Amino acid sequence: MKRLTFMLIALCAFVGASAQGFRPTYQEKVVYEGEDVTFRQIDAHTWEGNGRMMANETLYIVEGEDRALLIDAGTNIKDLDKIVAGITSKPVTLVATHVHPDHTGASINYFKEIYINAADMVNVKEMMGDYKGEIKYLADGEVIDLGGRQIEVIFTPGHTPGSTTFIDREAHYGFSGDAFGSGNLLLTTNFSTLALTCQRMSEYMQKNNITKLYPGHYMGSNCETLKRVQDMLQMSRDVLAGKVEGRKNERGMLGLDHVLTMHGVNINYGAAQVK
Numbered sequence: 001m002k003r004l005t006f007m008l009i010a011l012c013a014f015v016g017a018s019a020q021g022f023r024p025t026y027q028e029k030v031v032y033e034g035e036d037v038t039f040r041q042i043d044a045h046t047w048e049g050n051g052r053m054m055a056n057e058t059l060y061i062v063e064g065e066d067r068a069l070l071i072d073a074g075t076n077i078k079d080l081d082k083i084v085a086g087i088t089s090k091p092v093t094l095v096a097t098h099v100h101p102d103h104t105g106a107s108i109n110y111f112k113e114i115y116i117n118a119a120d121m122v123n124v125k126e127m128m129g130d131y132k133g134e135i136k137y138l139a140d141g142e143v144i145d146l147g148g149r150q151i152e153v154i155f156t157p158g159h160t161p162g163s164t165t166f167i168d169r170e171a172h173y174g175f176s177g178d179a180f181g182s183g184n185l186l187l188t189t190n191f192s193t194l195a196l197t198c199q200r201m202s203e204y205m206q207k208n209n210i211t212k213l214y215p216g217h218y219m220g221s222n223c224e225t226l227k228r229v230q231d232m233l234q235m236s237r238d239v240l241a242g243k244v245e246g247r248k249n250e251r252g253m254l255g256l257d258h259v260l261t262m263h264g265v266n267i268n269y270g271a272a273q274v275k
Contacts, residue, residue: 064146097177120162158194198233
Protein backbone atom coordinates (compact mmCIF):
# COMPACT_ATOMS: atom_id res chain seq x y z
CA MET A 1 0.00 0.00 0.00
CA LYS A 2 2.88 2.37 0.77
CA ARG A 3 4.35 1.79 -2.66
CA LEU A 4 0.99 2.40 -4.32
CA THR A 5 0.71 5.70 -2.47
CA PHE A 6 4.20 6.68 -3.62
CA MET A 7 3.37 5.78 -7.21
CA LEU A 8 0.19 7.80 -7.05
CA ILE A 9 2.01 10.87 -5.75
CA ALA A 10 4.79 10.45 -8.29
CA LEU A 11 2.46 10.10 -11.22
CA CYS A 12 0.40 13.03 -10.02
CA ALA A 13 3.44 15.29 -9.72
CA PHE A 14 4.94 14.21 -13.02
CA VAL A 15 1.84 14.24 -15.19
CA GLY A 16 0.49 17.32 -13.49
CA ALA A 17 3.67 19.29 -14.14
CA SER A 18 3.66 18.23 -17.78
CA ALA A 19 0.07 19.17 -18.29
CA GLN A 20 0.63 22.78 -17.24
CA GLY A 21 1.32 23.60 -20.87
CA PHE A 22 -2.27 22.72 -21.72
CA ARG A 23 -4.94 25.22 -20.81
CA PRO A 24 -8.39 23.65 -20.46
CA THR A 25 -10.53 24.79 -23.38
CA TYR A 26 -13.66 22.72 -22.98
CA GLN A 27 -16.49 23.45 -25.38
CA GLU A 28 -18.76 20.66 -24.15
CA LYS A 29 -21.78 21.41 -21.97
CA VAL A 30 -21.41 20.64 -18.26
CA VAL A 31 -24.03 18.11 -17.10
CA TYR A 32 -22.66 17.38 -13.63
CA GLU A 33 -20.42 19.41 -11.32
CA GLY A 34 -19.26 17.78 -8.10
CA GLU A 35 -16.50 17.96 -5.56
CA ASP A 36 -14.43 15.24 -7.24
CA VAL A 37 -15.42 15.33 -10.91
CA THR A 38 -17.04 17.38 -13.66
CA PHE A 39 -18.91 15.62 -16.46
CA ARG A 40 -19.47 17.20 -19.87
CA GLN A 41 -21.50 15.95 -22.82
CA ILE A 42 -19.60 15.09 -26.01
CA ASP A 43 -22.69 14.11 -27.99
CA ALA A 44 -26.19 12.75 -27.36
CA HIS A 45 -24.96 9.47 -25.88
CA THR A 46 -21.35 10.16 -24.84
CA TRP A 47 -19.92 12.03 -21.86
CA GLU A 48 -16.46 12.79 -20.51
CA GLY A 49 -15.62 13.33 -16.87
CA ASN A 50 -12.57 15.09 -15.45
CA GLY A 51 -11.28 14.24 -12.00
CA ARG A 52 -9.42 16.74 -9.86
CA MET A 53 -6.41 14.80 -8.53
CA MET A 54 -4.15 13.94 -11.46
CA ALA A 55 -4.00 16.36 -14.39
CA ASN A 56 -7.70 16.20 -15.22
CA GLU A 57 -7.70 12.40 -15.27
CA THR A 58 -10.52 11.53 -17.64
CA LEU A 59 -13.25 8.92 -17.70
CA TYR A 60 -15.91 8.40 -20.35
CA ILE A 61 -19.51 7.19 -20.44
CA VAL A 62 -20.44 5.60 -23.77
CA GLU A 63 -24.13 4.75 -24.05
CA GLY A 64 -26.04 2.45 -26.39
CA GLU A 65 -29.72 1.55 -26.52
CA ASP A 66 -29.36 -1.34 -24.07
CA ARG A 67 -26.33 -0.63 -21.89
CA ALA A 68 -23.38 1.65 -21.35
CA LEU A 69 -19.62 1.47 -20.83
CA LEU A 70 -17.72 3.44 -18.24
CA ILE A 71 -14.20 3.73 -19.64
CA ASP A 72 -11.86 4.23 -16.65
CA ALA A 73 -12.88 5.37 -13.18
CA GLY A 74 -10.48 8.15 -12.27
CA THR A 75 -8.49 8.33 -9.06
CA ASN A 76 -10.89 8.70 -6.16
CA ILE A 77 -14.39 9.92 -7.02
CA LYS A 78 -16.88 9.49 -4.20
CA ASP A 79 -20.15 7.79 -5.20
CA LEU A 80 -19.02 7.42 -8.81
CA ASP A 81 -21.62 4.73 -9.44
CA LYS A 82 -24.41 7.07 -8.36
CA ILE A 83 -23.01 9.94 -10.42
CA VAL A 84 -22.88 7.75 -13.51
CA ALA A 85 -26.41 6.48 -12.85
CA GLY A 86 -27.58 10.08 -12.80
CA ILE A 87 -26.25 10.55 -16.33
CA THR A 88 -27.31 7.25 -17.94
CA SER A 89 -30.13 4.98 -16.86
CA LYS A 90 -28.60 2.02 -18.72
CA PRO A 91 -26.75 -0.83 -16.95
CA VAL A 92 -23.06 0.10 -16.81
CA THR A 93 -20.00 -2.07 -17.45
CA LEU A 94 -16.63 -0.78 -16.24
CA VAL A 95 -13.66 -1.22 -18.59
CA ALA A 96 -10.14 0.16 -18.20
CA THR A 97 -7.66 1.54 -20.69
CA HIS A 98 -4.89 0.44 -18.28
CA VAL A 99 -4.40 -0.09 -14.57
CA HIS A 100 -2.54 2.99 -13.36
CA PRO A 101 -4.14 4.52 -10.25
CA ASP A 102 -5.38 7.66 -11.99
CA HIS A 103 -7.59 5.40 -14.15
CA THR A 104 -8.34 2.51 -11.78
CA GLY A 105 -8.11 4.21 -8.39
CA ALA A 106 -10.34 3.70 -5.36
CA SER A 107 -13.46 4.53 -7.40
CA ILE A 108 -13.41 1.09 -9.06
CA ASN A 109 -14.66 -0.39 -5.79
CA TYR A 110 -18.12 0.98 -6.57
CA PHE A 111 -18.32 -1.66 -9.32
CA LYS A 112 -18.54 -5.43 -8.87
CA GLU A 113 -16.39 -6.21 -11.91
CA ILE A 114 -13.90 -4.57 -14.22
CA TYR A 115 -12.63 -5.60 -17.64
CA ILE A 116 -8.94 -5.10 -18.40
CA ASN A 117 -6.30 -6.29 -20.84
CA ALA A 118 -4.70 -9.33 -19.17
CA ALA A 119 -1.24 -8.02 -20.12
CA ASP A 120 -1.67 -5.41 -17.39
CA MET A 121 -2.07 -8.08 -14.70
CA VAL A 122 1.62 -7.50 -14.02
CA ASN A 123 0.59 -4.14 -12.50
CA VAL A 124 -2.61 -5.19 -10.73
CA LYS A 125 -1.14 -6.19 -7.36
CA GLU A 126 0.66 -2.88 -7.00
CA MET A 127 -1.89 -0.61 -8.64
CA MET A 128 -5.23 -2.30 -7.86
CA GLY A 129 -4.38 -4.36 -4.80
CA ASP A 130 -7.38 -3.13 -2.81
CA TYR A 131 -9.99 -4.03 -5.44
CA LYS A 132 -12.66 -6.33 -4.02
CA GLY A 133 -14.51 -7.07 -7.26
CA GLU A 134 -13.94 -9.55 -10.07
CA ILE A 135 -11.34 -8.88 -12.75
CA LYS A 136 -12.35 -10.03 -16.22
CA TYR A 137 -10.43 -9.84 -19.47
CA LEU A 138 -10.84 -8.03 -22.75
CA ALA A 139 -9.93 -9.65 -26.08
CA ASP A 140 -8.10 -7.81 -28.82
CA GLY A 141 -10.50 -7.12 -31.68
CA GLU A 142 -13.64 -8.00 -29.75
CA VAL A 143 -16.71 -5.88 -30.36
CA ILE A 144 -18.81 -4.78 -27.39
CA ASP A 145 -22.43 -4.41 -28.48
CA LEU A 146 -24.21 -1.76 -26.43
CA GLY A 147 -27.39 -2.00 -28.49
CA GLY A 148 -27.32 0.04 -31.68
CA ARG A 149 -23.75 1.06 -30.87
CA GLN A 150 -20.66 -1.10 -31.18
CA ILE A 151 -17.32 -0.46 -29.52
CA GLU A 152 -14.23 -2.27 -30.81
CA VAL A 153 -11.39 -3.20 -28.46
CA ILE A 154 -7.88 -2.57 -29.81
CA PHE A 155 -4.82 -3.46 -27.77
CA THR A 156 -2.32 -0.56 -27.90
CA PRO A 157 0.61 -1.47 -25.61
CA GLY A 158 3.44 0.95 -24.96
CA HIS A 159 2.52 3.13 -22.01
CA THR A 160 1.83 -0.13 -20.19
CA PRO A 161 1.86 -3.72 -21.46
CA GLY A 162 -1.94 -3.81 -21.39
CA SER A 163 -2.88 -0.35 -22.65
CA THR A 164 -6.12 -0.57 -24.62
CA THR A 165 -8.08 1.71 -26.95
CA PHE A 166 -11.85 1.58 -27.47
CA ILE A 167 -13.15 2.62 -30.90
CA ASP A 168 -16.60 3.68 -32.11
CA ARG A 169 -16.17 3.23 -35.86
CA GLU A 170 -19.54 4.72 -36.74
CA ALA A 171 -18.81 7.89 -34.77
CA HIS A 172 -15.24 7.96 -36.16
CA TYR A 173 -13.63 8.44 -32.78
CA GLY A 174 -12.20 6.42 -29.92
CA PHE A 175 -10.88 6.52 -26.36
CA SER A 176 -7.19 5.77 -25.90
CA GLY A 177 -6.39 6.43 -22.24
CA ASP A 178 -2.66 7.15 -21.95
CA ALA A 179 -1.64 4.96 -24.90
CA PHE A 180 -0.49 8.02 -26.84
CA GLY A 181 0.20 10.25 -23.86
CA SER A 182 -2.20 13.22 -23.98
CA GLY A 183 0.87 15.15 -25.15
CA ASN A 184 3.20 13.58 -22.57
CA LEU A 185 3.77 9.83 -22.93
CA LEU A 186 5.31 7.78 -20.11
CA LEU A 187 6.79 4.80 -21.96
CA THR A 188 7.08 1.89 -19.52
CA THR A 189 7.54 -0.85 -22.15
CA ASN A 190 9.93 -0.03 -25.04
CA PHE A 191 10.17 1.82 -28.33
CA SER A 192 9.76 -1.33 -30.41
CA THR A 193 6.38 -1.93 -28.80
CA LEU A 194 5.36 1.70 -29.21
CA ALA A 195 6.39 1.70 -32.88
CA LEU A 196 4.29 -1.40 -33.60
CA THR A 197 1.33 0.10 -31.76
CA CYS A 198 1.60 3.40 -33.64
CA GLN A 199 1.95 1.59 -36.97
CA ARG A 200 -1.12 -0.50 -36.28
CA MET A 201 -3.21 2.43 -35.06
CA SER A 202 -2.12 4.60 -38.00
CA GLU A 203 -3.29 1.95 -40.44
CA TYR A 204 -6.51 1.39 -38.50
CA MET A 205 -7.37 5.09 -38.31
CA GLN A 206 -6.82 5.55 -42.03
CA LYS A 207 -8.81 2.45 -42.98
CA ASN A 208 -11.78 3.36 -40.78
CA ASN A 209 -11.60 7.16 -41.03
CA ILE A 210 -11.08 7.60 -37.30
CA THR A 211 -10.59 11.34 -36.85
CA LYS A 212 -9.61 11.53 -33.17
CA LEU A 213 -8.93 9.60 -29.99
CA TYR A 214 -10.10 11.09 -26.70
CA PRO A 215 -7.14 10.78 -24.29
CA GLY A 216 -6.74 9.88 -20.66
CA HIS A 217 -6.10 13.50 -19.63
CA TYR A 218 -8.51 15.44 -21.82
CA MET A 219 -8.18 19.22 -21.70
CA GLY A 220 -10.68 20.10 -24.41
CA SER A 221 -8.31 20.51 -27.35
CA ASN A 222 -5.72 17.74 -26.99
CA CYS A 223 -7.35 14.77 -28.69
CA GLU A 224 -4.93 12.38 -30.34
CA THR A 225 -4.99 12.55 -34.14
CA LEU A 226 -3.64 10.50 -37.02
CA LYS A 227 -0.78 12.99 -37.32
CA ARG A 228 0.07 12.62 -33.63
CA VAL A 229 0.16 8.82 -33.97
CA GLN A 230 2.31 9.03 -37.11
CA ASP A 231 4.67 11.55 -35.47
CA MET A 232 5.16 9.20 -32.53
CA LEU A 233 5.78 6.33 -34.93
CA GLN A 234 8.57 8.31 -36.60
CA MET A 235 10.02 9.36 -33.24
CA SER A 236 10.11 5.72 -32.15
CA ARG A 237 11.80 4.61 -35.36
CA ASP A 238 14.37 7.39 -35.09
CA VAL A 239 15.24 6.45 -31.52
CA LEU A 240 15.61 2.78 -32.46
CA ALA A 241 17.83 3.74 -35.41
CA GLY A 242 20.02 5.92 -33.20
CA LYS A 243 19.12 9.08 -35.11
CA VAL A 244 17.79 10.97 -32.10
CA GLU A 245 18.21 10.82 -28.35
CA GLY A 246 16.23 12.48 -25.62
CA ARG A 247 17.72 14.83 -23.08
CA LYS A 248 18.46 13.67 -19.55
CA ASN A 249 15.73 14.31 -17.03
CA GLU A 250 17.04 13.63 -13.53
CA ARG A 251 13.59 14.27 -12.07
CA GLY A 252 11.91 11.66 -14.24
CA MET A 253 9.54 9.29 -12.49
CA LEU A 254 9.26 5.51 -12.77
CA GLY A 255 12.89 5.29 -13.80
CA LEU A 256 12.18 7.26 -16.98
CA ASP A 257 15.21 9.54 -16.91
CA HIS A 258 15.15 10.73 -20.54
CA VAL A 259 12.61 12.79 -22.44
CA LEU A 260 12.39 13.25 -26.20
CA THR A 261 10.49 16.34 -27.32
CA MET A 262 9.45 16.61 -30.97
CA HIS A 263 6.28 17.57 -32.88
CA GLY A 264 4.78 19.09 -29.74
CA VAL A 265 4.86 15.86 -27.75
CA ASN A 266 7.09 14.40 -25.02
CA ILE A 267 8.07 10.74 -24.82
CA ASN A 268 9.56 9.93 -21.42
CA TYR A 269 11.71 6.81 -21.29
CA GLY A 270 14.68 5.10 -19.66
CA ALA A 271 17.70 3.28 -21.06
CA ALA A 272 15.86 -0.05 -20.90
CA GLN A 273 13.15 1.28 -23.25
CA VAL A 274 15.56 1.79 -26.18
CA LYS A 275 14.95 -1.57 -27.82
